[in-house]
Amino acid sequence: MALPLPRRAGRRTNVGLLALFLLALGTGVLAFAVGSPVPARLVVAAHGAAGLGLLLLVPWKSVVVRRAWQRRPAGGGGVSLGVATVLTLLTGVLHAGGGTGPWSWSAGVPVLHVHVALGAATGALLVVHAWGRRQRPRATDLDRRGLLRAGALGAGTVALWGAGEALWRLTGAAGAARRATGSFERGTDDPAAMPVTQWISDAVPDSPAAELVVTTPGRRVRVPVGDLDQGDVFRAVLDCTGGWYAVQDWRGVRLDRLLASVGRDLPADGAVDVVSVTGFRRRLPLSEAGGLLLATHAAGRPLSPGHGAPVRLVAPGRRGFWWVKWVARVEVVDAPWWLQSPFPLQ
Template sequence: MAQRGLQRAGRRSNLALLGLLLVAAGTGVLGYAVGTPTAGRVIAVAHGAAGLGLLLLVPWKTVVVRRARRRPLALRAPSAAYWLTGLVVVCLVSGVLHAAGAAGIWASSGTPIAALQVHVGAAIVLAAALVAHVRGRHQRPRKVDLGRRTLLGAGALAGGSVVIWTATEGLWRLTGAPGATRSGTGSYERGTDDPAAMPVTQWATDTVPESAAEQVQLSGGGRTVAVPVDDLDRGDSVRAALDCTGGWWADQDWRGTTLHRLVTDHLGPLAEDAQCIRVTSVTGFSRRIPLRDARTTLLATHAAGRPLSTGHGAPARLVAPGRRGVWWVKWVDRVEVLDSPWWLQPPFPLQ
């Protein structure tokens, strides 16, 4: 009986751990794509609560592990579980440090490594290790997994996770920590109305090109037109927040031309089968924008009344209000009207 009780307890704790890790991973990935204040806030809260909720399982999991150590060596959990534990700790600590407003964890050649970078890096390694670990457990779903006791436990865990998250947010406000001022997506303000003060960052292996494009190649409906970059400033403007996935945001007044104006002025009315517009950088980085957003998405040449700098996408960059910085393609040299869906692309650029 004791052995069966241990097995049930171990199974429930493992399912709870897996559930929280999946929620944390899913909301972490989703948070990179959604930049609207309301949706971004909900995603950020779910991500933080799921991560901190792991702390609630520590006492329960510790008891199970201690009892498991008394079993014969062949029946004990593999050492991979301890590696997973270490990675989870790194993710939690680095995530809390970022939420508190830590500038960096350590320095390499005088450059601080952001807590967010450590958090994301550890999470990627953790995801791979978790997949390998789960595949090796060979546990099948059971009816009891959806039983009343399990559902009540899941509800209590979710509620407790939100309580811990709320307590940490209250702590930042009480102590005046920088984390109290971060945005709903978890980013910190850097350079609003001052483009020169915005950090120069780019996605993954993308790098600042040595030379800028002199024209943008525009294609669609069987036509191709080369538009000089000097003709891209058509006076269209929008005030939008660049919310970078590197953990910072800045509001700017952007000026240039909307994608809709760019396409219709040079190619004529959009074809009936047109579904999205693909915007590509000289580096190969690209994103597809839904056709419904073409009137509000800008190909910007200026920020705060000044021409864009090379680091911030000169001569032209995409400005996609309500989307995270990963969508804001820099150094644009190609715009294409496509008859395929906008979502027919990787969640994030793979180059």
């Protein structure tokens, strides 16, 4: 005999699942953009809680599925969505727990990348599945009972996420030591042990630039790469969206010092474009130039080609795709720094 609550499964169950799906997808994308500890921890926690929260609605959803099957044989779309969801959750849990052996880095592909790919596929299947099943809002969605149900679901998702975090600590799993962003340590103070990764289609160039072209209002200067080692040192965390991080002592020249030596009358509200020899670029606020470094060395050793030699940007507090490798040009522009794609398109 079915329990009273599952027997009442229906529209609210689907709305709850949709809300958790959208929250998980949205926070998953946002997690790639946030690098500072407190915001990153909140975003990653919300992502994990929303994903695990889907499990809380399984008893109700199973009733909905059985009813649908009784009326009409199930199509492949719903089954595909269910399988993709399960695999996405499984790979997310494997990454959060730290994984071992083939589960952490299989054939050079981190399990986090598999999780992201499955999440994108799940999102696409969700759109296909929901198309034609649109539900109109109802006044009862925001009544006292509806809000209490939503609150209970939210509390349950947080409790389930907290139980998972406690499990990693009690068992001594590697997941207990991951950073706020969800990344695991690989290669701190040992640049050779850091994975060599690039953003999407970017690749190690055959011929890196021998000089840096610095452009400020009314002036353009070519600086030999050998002159960029000015002894400025930042100890900063490179946190890659591939799921790993490393702390290094990066040495080179502070960006504000370099710009001050080249030009004057820099725009107060301007920005600076840092451009790779490959064409990859990121735009940052000019006001943050004092906290940015053009690095030629890591841990006292010259950068390797895979890690951006001869010079790369060090941008503390930002995720790895902001740390432009193989820098060829630095251009001061009179434009808002946020006037760019949130994520590089290359």
